[in-house]
Each structure stands twice: as structure tokens, then as C-alpha cells.
Amino acid sequence: GEIQKVYMKDAYTKVQISKTDIVTKEEIPGAHLYIFDKNGETVAKWTSGKEPHMIERLKPGRYTLREELAPDGYIRAEDVKFTVEETGEIQKVAMVDDYTKVQISKTDIVTKKELPGAKLTVFDSDGKKIESWTSGKEPHMINKLKPGKYTLREVTAPNGYEVAEDVTFTVRETGEIQKVAMVDAPKGTTTKKYGGSSGGSGNTTSKGGGSTQT
Secondary structure (H helix, E strand, C coil), X not given: CCCCCCCCCCCCCEEEEEEEECCCCCECCXXXXXXXXXXXXXXXXXXXXXXXXXXXXXXXXXXXXXXXXXXXXXXXXXXXXXXXXXXXXXXXXXXXXXXXXXXXXXXXXXXXCECCCCEEEEEECCCCEEEEEECCCCCEEEECCCCEEEEEEEEECCCCECCCCXXXXXXXXXXXXXXXXXXXXXXXXXXXXXXXXXXXXXXXXXXXXXXXXX
């Protein structure tokens, strides 16, 4: 009879690694990621893209996934430890990134309430305009600012108010809400009359502007 040939194909490990946004659950491009084995040796490194990253033929054992650099506006995640099992099935590992959140208040120095109608702009440390808006009845939220120093500027004050001096603030690498405040005084008054403002690293001004940062 005919000779029948039988081929044996060895299965190899396949590890699929996702780097996703904590809210949208979508893949985040731009994260610099490394995998270390149990001896601390680097076995893989790459920059995340729009699709999960696949690594083949990792030896079964314990590994650590580390984010060395987060995408702009995101917070570096804690290390993820995982085990590669001896199987040909796809093994999935996930790491999620939170992002920075900055809440900016423009308030009346007397009533402490939000003051609508101020035209405000945030600049980065290089003087590049990041975002502009007109204040409303609620604080303004800016998400995914890169950690670093920024300047909040009041371009135009609401009718009947003095323009506040610039407020400098620092965005820290944390997913907690970071609050920045700028106050306006009615024309003809000074912060001394109402006790000024306190706290934070921002500036205060005698012509009606002040700030706090928490």
C-alpha cells in the first residue's frame, strides 16, 4: 500500500497584550512598553498601537509588563505581572491607563460662585495655546493634559470685573481631579478688602485676581 506520512506541528505560546483607555476601553497608541522575565531581563519592548500587540514563543513562566512612558495626557500604569502557560491558545494580558483631569474655576471673589462670561486660555510652558473657552455656571474640565507647568490667562473679564493676573499651575501625574481656581473682583475693589485668596502655588493680584491650586 501507499506510505502515509504524519506530520507533528509543535504548538507555541502566543501572548496578546492590550494597552487601553480606562474609560473607553479602546487601545491607546504611543505607550512605551517592556516585558521582563523573572530574572529582570528584557525579553520584549515596543510602542503600543491601535491594535493589541502579539508576542509569540515566550517561554512558559512568570513575566512583568511595565510602562516606561505613557502617551501624552495619560498616567503610567502600575506593573502587571502575568504567567505564560504551556499552551498554544492565545493568552491575553491587559494594562489600562488613567489620564489627567484638571478642573478650572472662575469665581466671584465676594460670592465665591462661578462667574460666567470670562474668556480664558491655558498655555503650556512653551507659550503654546492649549485650550480656550468662556466660563459658565460650572467649572471647566480639561482632560489629558501632559504633566507639567501651565499658565491660565484671563483674556477678557465679565462686564463690571477686573481682569485677573495670570495663574501658573502644575499638572501632576495622577488620575485624581486637580483643581485650579481664578477669582475676579468687581471693578473698584481690591482683594485686600475681601481678604484675598490663599493656598496653592498660583499668583494673587491686588487688582482683583487670585488663585488656588489643590
